[in-house]
Amino acid sequence: MRPKIGIVTVSDRASAGVYEDKSGPAIEAALCSYLATECAFEKRVIPDERAGIAATLRELAANGCCLVCTTGGTGPALRDVTPEAIADCCTKELPGFGEQMRAASLRAGVPTAILSRQTAAILDRTLVVTLPGKPASIRVCLDAVFPAIPYCIDLLGGPRLEGNPAVVQVFRPDAK
Amino acid sequence: MRPKIGIVTVSDRASAGVYEDKSGPAIEAALCSYLATECAFEKRVIPDERAGIAATLRELAANGCCLVCTTGGTGPALRDVTPEAIADCCTKELPGFGEQMRAASLRAGVPTAILSRQTAAILDRTLVVTLPGKPASIRVCLDAVFPAIPYCIDLLGGPRLEGNPAVVQVFRPDAK
Amino acid sequence: MRPKIGIVTVSDRASAGVYEDKSGPAIEAALCSYLATECAFEKRVIPDERAGIAATLRELAANGCCLVCTTGGTGPALRDVTPEAIADCCTKELPGFGEQMRAASLRAGVPTAILSRQTAAILDRTLVVTLPGKPASIRVCLDAVFPAIPYCIDLLGGPRLEGNPAVVQVFRPDAK
Numbered sequence: 001m002r003p004k005i006g007i008v009t010v011s012d013r014a015s016a017g018v019y020e021d022k023s024g025p026a027i028e029a030a031l032c033s034y035l036a037t038e039c040a041f042e043k044r045v046i047p048d049e050r051a052g053i054a055a056t057l058r059e060l061a062a063n064g065c066c067l068v069c070t071t072g073g074t075g076p077a078l079r080d081v082t083p084e085a086i087a088d089c090c091t092k093e094l095p096g097f098g099e100q101m102r103a104a105s106l107r108a109g110v111p112t113a114i115l116s117r118q119t120a121a122i123l124d125r126t127l128v129v130t131l132p133g134k135p136a137s138i139r140v141c142l143d144a145v146f147p148a149i150p151y152c153i154d155l156l157g158g159p160r161l162e163g164n165p166a167v168v169q170v171f172r173p174d175a176k
Numbered sequence: 177m178r179p180k181i182g183i184v185t186v187s188d189r190a191s192a193g194v195y196e197d198k199s200g201p202a203i204e205a206a207l208c209s210y211l212a213t214e215c216a217f218e219k220r221v222i223p224d225e226r227a228g229i230a231a232t233l234r235e236l237a238a239n240g241c242c243l244v245c246t247t248g249g250t251g252p253a254l255r256d257v258t259p260e261a262i263a264d265c266c267t268k269e270l271p272g273f274g275e276q277m278r279a280a281s282l283r284a285g286v287p288t289a290i291l292s293r294q295t296a297a298i299l300d301r302t303l304v305v306t307l308p309g310k311p312a313s314i315r316v317c318l319d320a321v322f323p324a325i326p327y328c329i330d331l332l333g334g335p336r337l338e339g340n341p342a343v344v345q346v347f348r349p350d351a352k
Numbered sequence: 353m354r355p356k357i358g359i360v361t362v363s364d365r366a367s368a369g370v371y372e373d374k375s376g377p378a379i380e381a382a383l384c385s386y387l388a389t390e391c392a393f394e395k396r397v398i399p400d401e402r403a404g405i406a407a408t409l410r411e412l413a414a415n416g417c418c419l420v421c422t423t424g425g426t427g428p429a430l431r432d433v434t435p436e437a438i439a440d441c442c443t444k445e446l447p448g449f450g451e452q453m454r455a456a457s458l459r460a461g462v463p464t465a466i467l468s469r470q471t472a473a474i475l476d477r478t479l480v481v482t483l484p485g486k487p488a489s490i491r492v493c494l495d496a497v498f499p500a501i502p503y504c505i506d507l508l509g510g511p512r513l514e515g516n517p518a519v520v521q522v523f524r525p526d527a528k
Binding site for chain 3: 251252253254256259260271274275278279282286287288289290291292293310
């Protein structure tokens with residue numbers, strides 16, 4: 001059975017059909033390029049509602065996703081509540097993800113990256129990573145943290161994900 | 177009506193008149209140099225008391241300040257309680273502010289910057305940013321985060337603040 | 353009386369005697385090389401149990417340790433609960449320690465450093481610093497934060513620790 005990965009687009013407008021979701025497909029494309037292991041993707045497009053985001057994350061974790069990536073809802077505006085939903089359903093925040101994603105966006109010339117509340121956390125045995133809402137910023141952030149993701153999934157007892165060494169250098173310290 | 181900005185000096189000694197408050201005026205001078213938009217400043221000098229700090233922040237937010245900068249009380253000592261007061265009255269901590277302010281202080285040759293618990297957070301529609309107590313460190317920290325502040329205030333529905341391009345490059349990603 | 357420093361190895365296997373504790377001795381060796389002040393070390397080796405870790409930290413603080421360094425239990429795995437124990441018994445998290453320790457490990461070529469939840473916090477008048485479980489990573493992390501530790505202990509009202517200037521540059525901003 002292929003490892004399952006969840007992708008959750010959090011956007012009032014995309015979920016209402018006001019515009020097409022481009023962020024979810026951008027995440028899938030990035031992960032497919034990184035991964036030598038073939039994975040099954042579970043995709044959701046939902047509004048910026050705290051309870052609904054937490055319920056979707058719980059559902060994807062219960063479905064066996066080893067990784068869930070969200071996009072959207074991490075800014076300071078009133079409707080941005082993705083980090084609050086993660087606090088409601090996850091444990092063990094991993095602040096290094098937010099630090100490195102913000103640092104990567106700053107290096108890419110976006111001073112407003114400091115407004116992002118991006119983070120990662122654990123939901124049972126699932127790693128949840130929050131990505132920016134803008135498609136152009138997703139790859140910048142994922143590039144900065146992906147090398148550590150397969151080993152994190154190992155530590156959580158999940159499936160072994162192999163990277164595509166032409167694209168990304170996956171790192172497992174125990175293997176050295 | 178000019179946009180309102182609050183400046184809160186948190187210091188037992190300055191509020192008791194033991195010494196003159198130099199940090200509040202240093203913040204006002206820095207903000208005036210950055211901003212092309214003329215603003216009205218609301219200044220307070222208060223002791224290191226958690227409840228009083230939170231009450232002052234709430235009052236300034238209710239008064240319509242789009243931005244409140246505090247100085248002092250972010251260290252590890254017993255009387256340093258500014259972050260605790262912010263946790264009491266604010267939501268949506270923005271950890272990127274603390275990361276960048278500490279990094280800027282480290283680059284300026286202050287290894288003890290890692291002892292600072294500086295941060296930023298949202299109180300209703302007001303951005304609250306904590307700055308160091310020492311006047312010499314205030315400009316180092318504000319320089320590191322100010323380019324993102326006007327766009328944050330835009331996202332919170334506040335007044336449009338224009339920067340003085342000879343001094344600081346304000347950044348608005350949507351305008352690109 | 354010599355200043356007291358606590359060293360707590362958090363490891364199910366080391367505490368059960370499955371393998372020898374090498375991390376605690378590595379911390380003691382690093383601190384002895386940094387410090388010109390002779391200190392007394394209180395060492396504990398305990399399992400990855402949240403309540404037991406918190407109880408040990410409280411006991412060492414009550415015993416007068418000005419600094420307690422822990423090793424282990426900061427990762428994302430199920431049994432990693434050192435940060436949770438610290439949240440139970442400490443106040444005033446100092447996020448700059450975690451930021452700099454992760455940044456130092458990243459610079460040392462360990463991309464999985466972003467999985468670490470290392471931090472520091474205050475327990476009454478004791479500074480608690482979490483270090484990695486792997487002996488090889490301990491020195492990398494301590495080197496990154498030690499220069500600020502003696503001044504932090506000053507601010508908490510603890511004993512004055514002098515550094516060994518041939519090994520480390522201890523920094524006290526007030527002395528400049």
